[in-house]
Amino acid sequence: MLEIKNLTKSYGDVLALDRFSLDLKKGEVLGLLGPNGAGKTTLISILSGTLGDFTGTASFLGRDLFADRSLKNRLGVVPQDMAFYDELSAMDNLLFWGGLYDVPRAELKKRAAELLELVELSARAREPVKNFSGGMKRRLNTAIGLLHRPDLLLLDEPTVGIDVQAKVSILDIIRSVGAAGTAVVFTTHQLAEVETTCSRIAIMDRGRVLAQGTLEELVRIVGERDVVEIAGEFAAAAFSEAVRDLAGARVELLSAADGLASLAVADTAEVPRIMDRLFRRQLAVTDMKIKTPNLETVFLKLTGRSLRD
Numbered sequence: 584m585l586e587i588k589n590l591t592k593s594y595g596d597v598l599a600l601d602r603f604s605l606d607l608k609k610g611e612v613l614g615l616l617g618p619n620g621a622g623k624t625t626l627i628s629i630l631s632g633t634l635g636d637f638t639g640t641a642s643f644l645g646r647d648l649f650a651d652r653s654l655k656n657r658l659g660v661v662p663q664d665m666a667f668y669d670e671l672s673a674m675d676n677l678l679f680w681g682g683l684y685d686v687p688r689a690e691l692k693k694r695a696a697e698l699l700e701l702v703e704l705s706a707r708a709r710e711p712v713k714n715f716s717g718g719m720k721r722r723l724n725t726a727i728g729l730l731h732r733p734d735l736l737l738l739d740e741p742t743v744g745i746d747v748q749a750k751v752s753i754l755d756i757i758r759s760v761g762a763a764g765t766a767v768v769f770t771t772h773q774l775a776e777v778e779t780t781c782s783r784i785a786i787m788d789r790g791r792v793l794a795q796g797t798l799e800e801l802v803r804i805v806g807e808r809d810v811v812e813i814a815g816e817f818a819a820a821a822f823s824e825a826v827r828d829l830a831g832a833r834v835e836l837l838s839a840a841d842g843l844a845s846l847a848v849a850d851t852a853e854v855p856r857i858m859d860r861l862f863r864r865q866l867a868v869t870d871m872k873i874k875t876p877n878l879e880t881v882f883l884k885l886t887g888r889s890l891r892d
């Protein structure tokens with residue numbers, strides 16, 4: 584239903600999107616995982632029509648998203664910044680924003696009530712939004728994005744800046760929206776969120792999609808190997824140098840940063856060899872963990888960096 588090809592966008596010298604391409608099928612919930620600065624907001628802004636001056640194409644429901652203005656009604660957007668009136672109640676905000684679409688008033692009221700139910704705000708529907716917590720505002724924003732019954736809902740980091748319970752609630756809402764047949768793309772820099780919420784995951788960094796697939800498909804990128812994570816007082820270059828000639832079919836250096844490195848090993852029997860090498864090079868190791876491959880190790884392998892807050 585959505586086919587993005589080679590989207591490229593620069594801000595001066597900064598290349599924010601670099602031939603970004605992505606496909607989405609009807610009813611999919613896609614988690615777009617990328618660190619800060621990866622280009623997530625730039626992508627959502629371009630798709631929602633608030634940012635221009637780019638190259639590339641996007642076909643949505645078989646038509647050109649950037650040329651066909653009528654497609655805007657088929658797209659719902661939940662931006663990072665809230666878009667509503669603080670003095671108005673939750674219900675009145677929904678009615679105001681819904682009024683911008685061609686929906687009969689009675690129908691609009693019915694939908695607004697249903698959506699307040701979905702985002703668990705029915706009990707607070709008559710209260711001014713200024714009394715709402717960050718999480719409640721985010722839920723209301725999501726309801727606004729759904730008012731005109733879009734075929735696709737885009738959410739830009741919907742769980743940033745709200746507490747844990749509110750995050751869980753937003754992710755539940757995303758799952759329900761997907762289950763009801765609306766396609767969803769949401770961006771995040773949190774691994775756990777895409778692991779639990781999506782039917783498909785795309786990993787992006789520096790304006791490009793590096794890999795996409797189901798969680799199982801992505802984890803296969805690292806393969807049936809264990810991952811050894813080593814922390815210590817070493818420089819990235821010294822670590823890489825120390826393990827260089829161990830590398831082969833049985834040992835692969837996935838990432839090396841100052842103080843933290845990871846390797847994929849065919850067998851944990853390789854671990855003593857690695858530790859011995861570090862010891863001989865006098866690299867101080869403070870912690871060592873053996874992990875089974877997960878999305879975090881996939882991210883490490885693809886970007887050479889860890890994705891931690």
Ligand SMILES: Nc1ncnc2c1ncn2[C@@H]1O[C@H](COP(=O)(O)OP(=O)(O)O)[C@@H](O)[C@H]1O
Pocket residue numbers: 594597598599617618619620621622623624625626
């Ligand atoms: N208005 C802007 N002017 C200049 N650079 C920008 C602007 N907005 C974003 N960037 C840069 O573009 C890159 C991508 O940013 P952004 O799309 O906000 O990433 P994300 O949402 O994944 O954190 C970053 O390097 C960021 O600094």
Ligand SMILES: [Mg+2]
Pocket residue numbers: 623624625740
């Ligand atoms: Mg952003």
